[in-house]
Amino acid sequence: MAQPLSASAVLTALRAEGVRVVEVGSWRTHNRNSKGPWGPVNGVMIHHTVTKGTDSTVRLCRDGHSTLPGPLCHGVIAKDGTVHLVGWGRANHAGLGDDDVLRAVTAESALPADNEANTDGNRHFYGFECENLGDGKDLWPAAQLEAIERVSAALCRAHGWGARSVIGHKEWQPGKIDPLGFTMASMRDRIADRLKEGKPVPAPPKPTKPxxxxxxxxxxxxxxxxxxxxxxxxxxxxxxxxxxxxxxxxxxxxxxxxxxxxxxxxxxxxxxxxxxxxxxxxxxxxxxxxxxxxxxxxxxxxxxxx
Structure with a gap:
């Protein structure tokens, strides 16, 4: 449990972990804070978008749609591993989920089955949408999986969390299937290895011009x-x-x-x-x-x- 990182702090953490970052418009102040609190944060939640095409995916996740206003996450992880930051603050990504899961994430213990939808996840999780059709056939490039690992590790490192603070949407909200195409257990193993091994943090990459x-x-x-x-x-x-x-x-x-x-x-x-x-x-x-x-x-x- 912790207070959310500031926009500047998360940008520093991501770049220090070697994440390629694109800042989208006024992402630092784009949020749904008027609809409820953001924080304390307890973990990181990974999603897939059911979309194809980076530009259109980023637009959707930033702006939302007629029935669900944006931002729909904090960052979009593209196929090439680039992370597009689209909002910071409360975001419409997690919805209602299981309070038992939240307690397990906070304690970093084994996750129970998610069989209730009684707790506001938008308040308690950082959310990252990954560009993928979510049909079990759309491939997950190595660069994208590595970016998920790096993003998650960066946030865990900043808060002093372990890999069990990272979950998939399907582990939070009953009926959800995302992310589909890799297991969250395998991703947590990767994150744990990155944190445990103390992999050298590379120098921040030179900012890439849009x-x-x-x-x-x-x-x-x-x-x-x-x-x-x-x-x-x-x-x-x-x-x-x-x-x-x-x-x-x-x-x-x-x-x-x-x-x-x-x-x-x-x-x-x-x-x-x-x-x-x-x-x-x-x-x-x-x-x-x-x-x-x-x-x-x-x-x-x-x-x-x-």
């Missing part, structure tokens, strides 16, 4: 102004909007992943600026071009690709 596809960005810029609502049509839109906010060209309230009219206008201001290329006329129409996007990325920390 990548923004010009073609996908243009498609969003052409589509979004005509669309209703605020669809997040491409995750790279948030990266560009964040850069425009940092440049003082877009209001922070408009950082919504929707390349709508406000973002088009802000990007046009970037194109006309000296730093953006001093474009004029139709060359500064707010639709991203290769040169202006590369300039924006070089100044605000992302890589522009075709």
């Amino acid at each position: 990548s923004v596809s010009l073609s996908k960005l243009i498609a969003a810029a052409m589509k979004d102004p005509k669309a209703k609502g605020t669809p997040v049509s491409y995750a790279g839109v948030r990266t560009v909007e964040t850069a425009l906010v940092n440049a003082g060209l877009l209001a922070k309230a408009r950082l919504d992943g929707h390349f709508g009219t406000d973002t088009v206008a802000a990007y046009a201001r970037w194109q006309r600026s000296k730093a953006g290329g001093s474009y004029t006329g139709s060359a500064a129409d707010g639709i991203p071009g290769s040169a202006s996007l590369k300039r924006l990325g070089a100044k605000y920390g992302f890589t522009a690709t075709s």
Whole structure:
């Protein structure tokens, strides 16, 4: 039992354990704390997403859906082992589970059968969703399994917990099957070995710049102004909007992943600026071009690709 780590502390812990981390938008303050307390935390819960595709999976886990608002976890563990942090605080991932299981996790004793749903798991667990179809056929790449091990070990190490503080959703809530495709017993063995062996903690990896596809960005810029609502049509839109906010060209309230009219206008201001290329006329129409996007990325920390 412990108070949750701060966003900065968990980022440090993950990177110290060698986890490749991507920070998604305003993840540090994205939570459901208005709906109930978060903490004390007692363990780490692992899920699978029943989705395919990293970008769409990250969007879903950050934003949720019509019947379950996001964030749906704290981090998404992609197939390549990258962990995308989407929220910090109370998250809609665990639901109601068995109080006997919670007591066993707290005591780090053998888990009983989960046959009750009477305890708020969103309060007591860190939650990580893993990109997998959850059909028992979708493979779990070695890099993804290692990332689950590293993430879990990082949190256990930070709190002084053992591997029995890590459980699967299926061990918490009756009727759940996730994660499917590997056993939690084998994963706890891996985590225990990492903690017990005192594996050398590697130096934090150099931060990797997010990548923004010009073609996908243009498609969003052409589509979004005509669309209703605020669809997040491409995750790279948030990266560009964040850069425009940092440049003082877009209001922070408009950082919504929707390349709508406000973002088009802000990007046009970037194109006309000296730093953006001093474009004029139709060359500064707010639709991203290769040169202006590369300039924006070089100044605000992302890589522009075709």
